[in-house]
Every structure is written in C-alpha cells, then in structure tokens.
Amino acid sequence: MTSNYKKIYTGESLxxxxxxxxxxxxxxxxxxKDEAESARLAGFASSMLGQVDLFVxxxxxxxxxxxxxxxLKES
Incomplete structure (x- = not known):
C-alpha cells in the first residue's frame, strides 16, 4: 500500500x-501519529510517552x- 504522506519529524509532542x-x-x-495515546485509548500501556510522528x-x-x-533551532 502506498501513502501520499511522508514523516518529517519524530520527537516530543510539544x-x-x-x-x-x-x-x-x-x-x-x-x-x-501518537502511538502512546492510541495505546492508552485502547487500554494498553506504552513506553513511548510524549513521542509522536508528524506527517505531511x-x-x-x-x-x-x-x-x-x-x-528545532528555536528550541
């Protein structure tokens, strides 16, 4: 399956x-894409708290x- 989206950032949610x-x-x-939030909503735990992927x-x-x-330069 092909996607029209590409990941541009992985890191802190803020x-x-x-x-x-x-x-x-x-x-x-x-x-x-927030795997930790998805896991929490499904009733599971995740070790990747605060880490998200950003796609455009x-x-x-x-x-x-x-x-x-x-x-990232400003941060």
Missing amino acids: VAQQIVTQLRGMGIEAII NKDEVEKATTVVEAV
Missing part, C-alpha cells in the same frame, strides 16, 4: 504542536522541512 501551528499558518495540513503530504515535504528545522 515541539510537534509548534511545528503543526506554523505549518497550518502556511496552509499545510499535518497529521500527528509528499508534495509539501520541502516547505515543511524548513519549518521543522526552524522550530
């Missing part, structure tokens, strides 16, 4: 939220990557 906010300001929609459409990876780099 940083991912900052990235998402800036991406939305540019008109780029991002998807946050493949066509927007270049612009999104510059935002990720800028946010």
Whole structure:
C-alpha cells in the first residue's frame, strides 16, 4: 500500500504542536501519529510517552522541512 504522506519529524509532542501551528499558518495540513495515546485509548500501556510522528503530504515535504528545522533551532 502506498501513502501520499511522508514523516518529517519524530520527537516530543510539544515541539510537534509548534511545528503543526506554523505549518497550518502556511496552509499545510499535518497529521500527528501518537502511538502512546492510541495505546492508552485502547487500554494498553506504552513506553513511548510524549513521542509522536508528524506527517505531511509528499508534495509539501520541502516547505515543511524548513519549518521543522526552524522550530528545532528555536528550541
């Protein structure tokens, strides 16, 4: 199965939220995949608390990557 999305960030949830906010300001929609939250909602435990993956459409990876780099420099 092929996906139109590419992972641009893996790390802390708070940083991912900052990235998402800036991406939305540019008109780029991002998807946050939070395995720990999914596990919690299903009644399981997870050792990856606070770690998320951030995905954007493949066509927007270049612009999104510059935002990720800028946010990481600020942090």
